[in-house]
Each structure stands twice: as structure tokens, then as C-alpha cells.
Amino acid sequence: MKLFAYYDTGHEFSEEIIMAAGFTPYKILGDVHVSNDPADRYVHHYICPFSRSCLTEGMARSKDWVGIAFCHGCDTTNNQYDIWKYHVKTDFLYWINTPAKNDLAANTFHEKELRRFITHLENHFSVEITQDKLSHAIQTSNRVKHLMRELAALRSVKDIPNSAYHALTRKCVQMNKEELVELLEDKLKEWKNLPVFPADREPVLLTGSDITYGEVMEILETAGLRAVRDDLSLGERYFAQDISQEGDPVKALVDYHTRIPQPPTKIPFDARLSYLESCLKETPVSGIVYQILKFCEPHGLDLPFMTGELKRLGHTLIVIEREYTPTVDQQLVSRLESFREIIQRSL
């Protein structure tokens, strides 16, 4: 099945529309192991390095994709659309203005945007995106979400390395969904038989910038921390909620996006805090790791409020800033180990 790529710095994109069009949705995640030099010709180096990595991937791989769609995630995504238009060779490039607000007017607008996107896809690719096809795609998506919820819940009871969980979250947004369901079903059987949660690991909630490569998860592991909850787009934000299988599927997709854990690009930010609080009530953790990628503006702006409130609520929390690099940064490991020492002395 042909790949349709999307550039989405959160979980804004409705993959089900692409599935209904007969393509496999492929989330562009960049490649931290590849130099950003190609993108740096068109985007200044103080702009989010992940977004530059995505542009690098877009320029190198666009011919593997039948088309590319953007969503309104962070402002970097929006303003890169024009750059992509000039420098990424593709026959179909489309920008969906997913709203930052969550109210009736915003949702009505979102629905119109999705219907407009469907029409453009139908016209360009000569396909028909029917309600039945959308409903089937939603059903498949829900199966993925259900399996991922079961797998993610095992993190706090079984010995599941951070990087193993992270690898699955990447597959969720890049693999053919039918094959993905089979893979997740196998993983579920495998993970259920793993040893219990190891005594030498501290369970933490992981929040902040989206983590797109496994090495970051390995840094946590090196420091003896195990992420058992998160609110990341490559993570719980992707599968925390089901999409309604009742009524008009486009309306169901809009409704779905009003219920998922909110990223920092949405307003008001209290919704994100509430979700984190609910995670912390559901799953006992020893602390919170709040990591932000250098030059990640939405998280930089959310950080003072979020960390202030989480600390006020009595949670032990560390903030770390990371570079966009696969190198295991000993400075970060050291800070996380210090955090672990604080946790262990307070227990």
C-alpha cells in the first residue's frame, strides 16, 4: 500500500481519512542520525531541530510518498508549509488548519477543514472516501488504540524497557495499520509474559516535547528511570481515547480531537494539567520527568505554569533540556541520576 506522509508536531492529523483513501498514513519523524544540513539552507538553525530534520527527510524521501499533508500543530509547522512548497518535490501538498481552541466554532471550522481535505484528496487521487470506508478505518484505528492502551498499562507492572515501548509508538504512526494490529497482538502476548517491574527502576511520568527517537528513552533507562505514564503524541496522546463509531465519521473525528490529551499548542493549558493530574492519580509514580527539546517554543512557554502547578500539588519533578542528538548526554544522565537520588531519599 502506498504511503501518504503527514507532518504533524502533535496528534492533530486524522489518519483515518488517509486510510479510507486507500493509503498508509506515514508520520514524518525526521532522522536524528542524519545531518540537518540540507534543511539548514532554508531554515535558520535556531528553529526547532526536529522540524528541520523533518524537512530534511521531506526533501530526501518525498518521492516515496504519494502526497504530504500538514496540520496546524506548533507555529513552526505552519510557517514551514511555504518552505516545503518550494523545496520539497511532491504532487500533493496540503495544509489542514486544525484549530487551537476547543469550542463549538472551532469544531465547526475543523469539520469544514476535514471535509475540504477529503474533497481535495478525492479530486487529486480520483478516489472516493465514503462513510463506510471512513467507518472501517475508524474501527481499525480503535483496535490499535485499544491494543496500545493494554500494552502501555503493562509498563508499570512488567519489565518493559523505555525504548521497547517507544519503538511501538513509532510503528503506530508509520506502519500499515492492518499489519500493525497483528504486530501489537503478538507484542501483547509477549509482554504479558515478561518479568515483573524491576526493583532497580523508579517509575516516572514522562511529559514535555515529543520524543521521536529511542536514544532519549535510553538516557532515562541509564539513569534508572522507567516511564510508566506519558502524555506524548508518540505515546498516550495517540491512543488514550477511542473514536466514536456512531453517526457521521467526520464529526466523530472532530469530536475525538476534542477529547484527547492536549498538547501545549492548545489553549487553555489547564486541560493539559488536568490530564497529567488524572494520570498521576491512576498510576503511582515516584516523580515526573519534564523534558524539553532545545528551541521547542510551545513547551518552553507552558513550562513555568505547568511545573509550578505540579510542584504546588506536591509532585517531585525534574526539568531537563535536551539537544536533538542521538548521543547519550552524560550531563543529562547525571541530572536524572540526581533526581533519582532525591526520589530514593524521599521514599
Add this chain to the structure above:
Amino acid sequence: MLTVGIDIGSITTKIALMDKTKLIYTDVAFSGYDMARAWQDIFKTMLLKTGTKEMDISCIVSTGYGRGSVGIAHKKITEISCHAAGAAYFYPDVKAVIDIGGQDSKCITLNGSGTVSDFVMNDKCAAGTGRFLDVMARALHVELGDFGAMDHKSKKPVIISSMCTVFAESEVISMIARGESRENIIAGIHESIASRMVSMMNRIGVSKPLVMTGGVSRNKGMRTAIEKKIGLKLLVPNEAQVCGAIGAAILGGA
């Protein structure tokens, strides 16, 4: 009971030998490229000078960025916990510790019993660290040890606006070119680092007694700049530079 703390930082390696709560010996040497060599040399020197036998040491604790390289260490503890324990050794009621190290600066709060309750460190950037001072000393052709005295002679500190060490160096070179006195530039550098430290302290919320540890604490100009900005008196033990190693030795006996 003899315990040893070895603190391998990015610039210097420190060692402390303690007999229960009594400080017996301290030493400082450059870390250089070979961290393993650095701790081995300073450890052998300590054994020689104090007449201690390795078998008499009940616990060796390594700390600092090179802590993983100390093969003989019984425990490896991060410098955050060690600086806190070291500061609490000299000032048992300490509530906060600041340390400006070679590649990072930190602000630690303590819960009253010498254990860490929270900490904050500089962003991933050399600005506001000991390395920043090194770079500036080179640009000004001044020995780092003279910074404190020269700051004292400053009449009007300059304002360093650049947030980045590399750009700040360019800014300093521009100031030299336009004839600004080195004393005023040095005082400006201290104020720039103090601003960063104080903004970290504000993020975490510090209260007195406030202790400064690490080698930079020997720089009077730096201390004064921080005290002015935070409005609190800094307590600085004579052994401030080896506080991390002392803390490690203390935690080794805990």
C-alpha cells in the same frame, strides 16, 4: 572509619579523606584528558602524604562527571547530593547551596537534614559556568585568579548582553577594542553570571543560610555580584572547592 570522596569535574579532580566526621586531608589537581589517570594520581598522593593504606579505607565514593571512571569506588553518587552533604558538613542548618562548576552551575535546596529537596541547573549552555570565566580570562589576557581583585577596582561595570559564551566573547573583544577597562569588563562578566545564577535561584526559591561551593567561590568579585543581586549573604567554607569530595566521603560513611 576512614572514607574517601573523589570528585572528578570537567576541569579539576578533588579528593577528601575523612575519619568519621573529621576531615583529614584534601587535594585538588587538574583532570586533564585522562580522568582515570587524574584520580589514580591524586589518590596515590593522598595515600603517600597521609600514610594511609588502601585496605584501611572502608568506603570510597566517586562523584562528578567522571565518577564512572573510578574503578575502585564502592559507591557512585551524583555531585548534587555530594555538594549538599559537603555544605551541610560545614553549615548544618544550610537551606540552599549554589555551585558554579566548570561545565554547569547549580542551585540546590535542602530539607534541613542535609538532604536535597530540589535542584536546578543551567540550560545546556556554557554561559554562567566556570568555562565562561575561563573563556573571558583568555580574551582579556588576565589570570582567572586576578578576577576578584580587578573587579574590586571597577568603577562602572559594563553590561554583557549576549546570552551565549561565544557571542559574549565577541562582545568583550568589541569592548576591549573600544577601550573599555578590563576591570569594568570583569565586573560586567561577574554581574552577567550572577544574573543567571539569581534567575535559577528564583526558579527554585532559595532561603538562607545560603552556601556557595566550588572553585569559583574563591572569586570575591563573583561572590559580591551574587550577594548584591540576591540580597543574601553567601557563606563560603575555606574548603569550598573540595566540598563535593568532602560530601562524597561523608555519604560514604552514612
